[in-house]
Amino acid sequence: MMNRRTFTASLLSAVPVAGALGTKGFAQDLRDITFVQPSPSAINSFPVFVAIGEGYFADEGLNVTVEAINGSGAVLQALSAGQAHFGRPGPGPLIAARSRDVDAVHIYNVAARSNFGIAVPEDSDIQNVEELRGKVIGTGTADGAEVGFARNVMTGAGMKEGEDFTFLTVGDGGPATAAFLNGEIDAYSASTADTAILNQRGMAVRDITPAEFGRFFGNGIATMADTIANDRELVEAWSRAFARGHAFALDDANREAVLKHLADGNPQEGEDKEFQSALFDAVRSKTIAADPSNGLGWYPAEVWQEWQDALVAGGEIPGPLDDLSAAWTNEFAAIGNEAVSK
Secondary structure: OOOHHHOOOOOOOEOOOOOOOOOOOOHHHOEEEEEEEOOOOOHHHHHHHHHHHOOHHHHOOEEEEEEEOOHHHHHHHHHHOOOOOEEOOOHHHHHHHHOOOOOEEEEEEOOOOOOEEEEEEOOOOOOOHHHHOOOEEEEOOOOOHHHHHHHHHHHHOOOOEOOOEEEEEOOOOHHHHHHHHOOOOOEEEEEHHHHHHHHHOOOOEEEOOOHHHHHOOOOOEEEEHHHHHHOHHHHHHHHHHHHHHHHHHHOHHHHHHHHHHHHHHOOOOOOOHHHHHHHHHHHHHOOOOOOHHHOOEOOOHHHHHHHHHHHHHOOOOOOOOOOHHHHEOOHHHHHHHHHHHO
16 A cells, blocks of 8 residues: 655645546547545545546546645645645645635535544553543644544543644554554554554554544545636536546446446555455445435535534634635535436
């Protein structure tokens, strides 16, 4: 597996995507679009790679290039600098960015259920988050969504960073395993993918996150407010193709094709077919909302409020945003769901 620590905060070379236009369309007829993701994993952004492979973006006149950078903070930086059209940051980093006048907007709830958790070694004496008082919690990045999630959990347990616990950026995969083995960290704030990788590497871990934090959705698709205002047709086209890719991947009848598209997107993830399949199942399950009545990609307003409250309580932002509702919208998820239903 690739390691996020090998990526810098600036845009790097594109993640290799074989057959980027799928079976439909020609590059010279399409508009070039850049999508940035906070890690190299194709599985974590599976609707994008499926929509590329199935030609859904080409159907909308788009040629999508995927680039991997280091964490949600870097994703938002790339969006605000005009280096990318769409990205997949976490809600915590997006709210924090908006508190600094970065006008980014979430338009599709990809990880509708929490795709993060605080994990400890399987044989650890630690049984709950309250027992992390005075301990060190490892993270993959310094400012990624996993940091905001863990801070949220710890704040809920009455603990404050720097006083009751410490974060240590250790990376993911091998470096995270080494940090556990060397005793540098007592716990690790991990995504579903990170946990699977640790277990695959022989570092058996278990999740001690309180069940109520499962409602905190994770990374979603974001773009800039200026893009929505000035290039709405692009955002609608993206939303239709993305939702179609998401829906296609949820149908087990398409499993073989989906896994091939993901292997094209990240060949290293496709080397171990059994692991690729298991990781895809784990990540995919987090994209289905507990209440599916509104369809795919829908955001619950009340959880945005809870995210903001946790960021304020944890000192991550100085106070509530003037207009939290401007940080997200469900209008493009509705457009995507309409495309899926046709």
